[in-house]
Amino acid sequence: MKIGTIRGIEIDLHYSTLVIIGLVGFYAANFYNQFVSNPTIFELIIVGIINGVILLLSILAHELMHSFVAQEEGMEVPKITFYLFGGVSSIDEEPKSPMSEFKIAAVGPVSSLIIGGSLLISLFVPTIFLEITYPSILAVTLLYMGISNIALGIFNFLPAFPMDGGRVLRSYLWHKKDNNLIDATKTASRVGKYFGYGMVAYGFFQMFFLGLFGGLWMVVIGWFLANSAKQAVQQTIMEVRLKEMKAKDMMHKYDVNVPAEITVNEAIKDYFMPYRRAYFPVTRHNQTIGILHAESVRDIPNERRDQVKVEEIMRENADIPVVGADEPGNEVLKKLKRAEEEPRIVRITNGETEVLGFVDKNDIRSALEVSQLFS
Known part of the structure; x- marks a missing residue:
């Protein structure tokens, strides 16, 4: 309180x-x-x-x-x-x-x-x-x-x-x-x-x-x-x-993006089911404008998933904490801890507006496991 x-x-x-x-x-x-x-x-x-x-x-x-x-x-x-x-x-x-x-x-x-x-x-x-x-x-x-x-x-x-x-x-x-x-x-x-x-x-x-x-x-x-x-x-x-790491070394580089204009049902059928991932970047005109997380999809009633578009329920970039690609990895951890919205995700940028990737707690865990190979 x-x-x-x-x-x-x-x-x-x-x-x-x-x-x-x-x-x-x-x-x-x-x-x-x-x-x-x-x-x-x-x-x-x-x-x-x-x-x-x-x-x-x-x-x-x-x-x-x-x-x-x-x-x-x-x-x-x-x-x-x-x-x-x-x-x-x-x-x-x-x-x-x-x-x-x-x-x-x-x-x-x-x-x-x-x-x-x-x-x-x-x-x-x-x-x-x-x-x-x-x-x-x-x-x-x-x-x-x-x-x-x-x-x-x-x-x-x-x-x-x-x-x-x-x-x-x-x-x-x-x-x-x-x-x-x-x-x-x-x-x-x-x-x-x-x-x-x-x-x-x-x-x-x-x-x-x-x-x-x-x-x-x-x-x-x-x-x-x-x-x-x-x-x-x-x-x-x-x-x-x-x-000792950089943010860009920890991020998940997604090769699959969800178009903003498709429906939620299409996103489930064409992306969540075949790729089995918790979230995907959302793009419009080849630019990443946010993410679509499974939690957001789950909140939409089944009968409305054919009418609701991805861009209506996605989490926009402005609502996602940001860290520069060359900033140290502990900055990512700090932003994750402070993130108010669940699930906690940080976007990695090139210092301007271009989104290079995303980091969540699983990416941090993986980065730490890999770092032990060189210690």
Whole structure:
């Protein structure tokens, strides 16, 4: 669910975020109950809501700092997504250098530490040196959110890739390993998996030997971290390999085109059935003007397929993301990820208006498989 846009970055809220807000609110209310005698239910609810919202805003600040620095480093950040485990900035590509990686990764935890420290200073300096007494709800909120943000900053600095601290570790390894990003990622990923499995083991220890149900949360986070570390390696390898290719080397060159003026039934009979392809370029006067995909054909009722022409249901060039033939392959991947219309397809041009071919996810998979033959 989109909740806003900041500096061109879409802010999305997944429904699972409500779980973490609820948990933070519950623990904040318990924390308040330890400091205030006989609090009312209304006070506990207010404390829970306030702290849940403040933590969400703190995570937003954390992710925005990642995103702003990434933008300063020349990278595109289409959106930030909140979900069960916090937030994630969707940065479309790997950093361009070890220093770029370090700055982007480190700024998030540092911002959390600054927020936490500022909240604690706002609580203790006035109360100790100016003898100001805060209302209970405000005092407990400043204390709890201060501690929570500092804990968030410290936790994110753990060298567990792909967490922020793990990315700081990767930036160091990247620099030390002669700028070999793949080797640095593999090493950082192993460390991340060890941390993840360690958290899983500790969570089970808490549950079965200490009787703490909270250990389940540690198991879930650890398992998620270990799997994320594995996926991050695959993602990095894919991006590095694609960056070494050109878009024109990945595209599917179609030797069969569908005329725009024929009917849908004719397209099915003369093209889809004999060639068994998911889509075809559509041409008029020997120029490619769009594509006809099987999904579009499927939406037309059988009784109307003799009347509807291909040009009426085709996807026009203007609606298909475009990449220049000599641009790196990772640009194609970025455009595919951002494509809003399914199925996702990118057209490859000669830099002007001529369409040279198309790329979909299957073409990227094939290009990667071929690239392994030369690695």
